[in-house]
Amino acid sequence: MNKIAVLTSGGDAPGMNAAIRAVVRYGIHAGMQVVGIENGLKGLVESKFIGMNLRSVSDIVQRGGTILHSARCAEFHNEEIQNLAVKNLDRIGVEGLIVIGGDGSFMAGRALSLKGVPTVGIPGTIDNDLAYTEYTLGFDTACNTVLDAINKLRDTMSSHDRICIIEVMGRNCGDIALHTGLGGGAEIVIVPEIKMDIEDVENKLRLYEAKGKLSSIIVVAEGAGSAIELRDRLRKDLGYSVRATVLGHLQRGGSPSMRDRYLGTNWGVEAVKLLKNGIGNRLVGIKNNKFFDIDIIEGCAMKKKFDYELYERANVVSNSVK
Numbered sequence: 001m002n003k004i005a006v007l008t009s010g011g012d013a014p015g016m017n018a019a020i021r022a023v024v025r026y027g028i029h030a031g032m033q034v035v036g037i038e039n040g041l042k043g044l045v046e047s048k049f050i051g052m053n054l055r056s057v058s059d060i061v062q063r064g065g066t067i068l069h070s071a072r073c074a075e076f077h078n079e080e081i082q083n084l085a086v087k088n089l090d091r092i093g094v095e096g097l098i099v100i101g102g103d104g105s106f107m108a109g110r111a112l113s114l115k116g117v118p119t120v121g122i123p124g125t126i127d128n129d130l131a132y133t134e135y136t137l138g139f140d141t142a143c144n145t146v147l148d149a150i151n152k153l154r155d156t157m158s159s160h161d162r163i164c165i166i167e168v169m170g171r172n173c174g175d176i177a178l179h180t181g182l183g184g185g186a187e188i189v190i191v192p193e194i195k196m197d198i199e200d201v202e203n204k205l206r207l208y209e210a211k212g213k214l215s216s217i218i219v220v221a222e223g224a225g226s227a228i229e230l231r232d233r234l235r236k237d238l239g240y241s242v243r244a245t246v247l248g249h250l251q252r253g254g255s256p257s258m259r260d261r262y263l264g265t266n267w268g269v270e271a272v273k274l275l276k277n278g279i280g281n282r283l284v285g286i287k288n289n290k291f292f293d294i295d296i297i298e299g300c301a302m303k304k305k306f307d308y309e310l311y312e313r314a315n316v317v318s319n320s321v322k
């Protein structure tokens with residue numbers, strides 16, 4: 001292949017710029033021309049192409065967000081829109097495409113692969129909700145942002161003997177809540193994979209109070225419930241002093257962690273190497289600290305399993321009363 005294109009799609013994630021930089025620099029090193037597509041799949045449909053050179057990606061490895069911009073493109077499931085995307089790539093002689101994004105973007109990549117565009121996906125989403133890979137780009141940075149918030153909130157909550165509920169991102173996947181709850185020592189973690197039992201939560205808090213523990217942190221994933229609603233319910237049922245913080249899009253920004261720069265850079269190189277060798281229709285990932293790639297149809301079809309053992313461990317280790 002002599003000419004490839006790269007786009008970022010769906011919710012942005014810290015580390016996407018590191019991946020773009022690696023795709024451009026390694027692509028040029030491998031003798032290829034690299035085209036950037038602005039605004040994700042929407043930009044592909046609208047032919048928003050820009051030529052990339054070694055300098056286009058200077059000074060971005062440390063920046064959150066994506067220099068190519070991103071957008072959600074619900075209409076991409078429409079076959080006419082997909083055909084237009086293929087035509088746009090053909091017209092400028094692009095022979096392979098790298099899609100950096102999450103499950104929705106990969107379904108689009110899968111459709112393009114089936115239409116003959118060799119496509120490689122790089123997992124870019126803070127949610128860590130892709131089954132085929134242990135980690136996704138941006139998850140580590142988002143977790144560190146949440147941990148920083150937990151630490152700060154714990155200072156003030158314990159000074160005032162308050163209960164604090166922190167709502168984190170994750171619509172269908174509780175990984176951010178689970179990992180930050182574990183790392184931040186949250187007394188209660190609520191995830192979408194396990195139905196919330198409000199009685200359980202209240203009983204736990206009553207037990208803590210009976211043992212003289214008056215301040216606790218509850219981390220709730222957005223897909224499992226609302227921090228505001230939970231705060232109101234606990235105030236009403238228990239009469240405690242409860243505060244709620246919704247972290248929201250804070251979690252999507254910020255300078256990428258070392259881990260996310262490492263993943264983004266390596267996945268960028270892995271994706272280019274595949275296309276350079278004429279191999280498309282793959283997703284790159286990491287398992288047991290090794291980079292690997294998998295068929296795009298197979299990878300997209302896999303269902304993420306919740307780590308019940310980790311959840312159990314987090315609960316046991318955060319429990320300070322009996």
Ligand code: F6P
Nearest residue numbers: 011102125126127169170171252
């Ligand atoms: O998929 C990543 C994610 O950050 C989710 O955790 C969150 O629910 C969603 O995107 C928010 O999307 P938007 O930025 O479109 O509001």
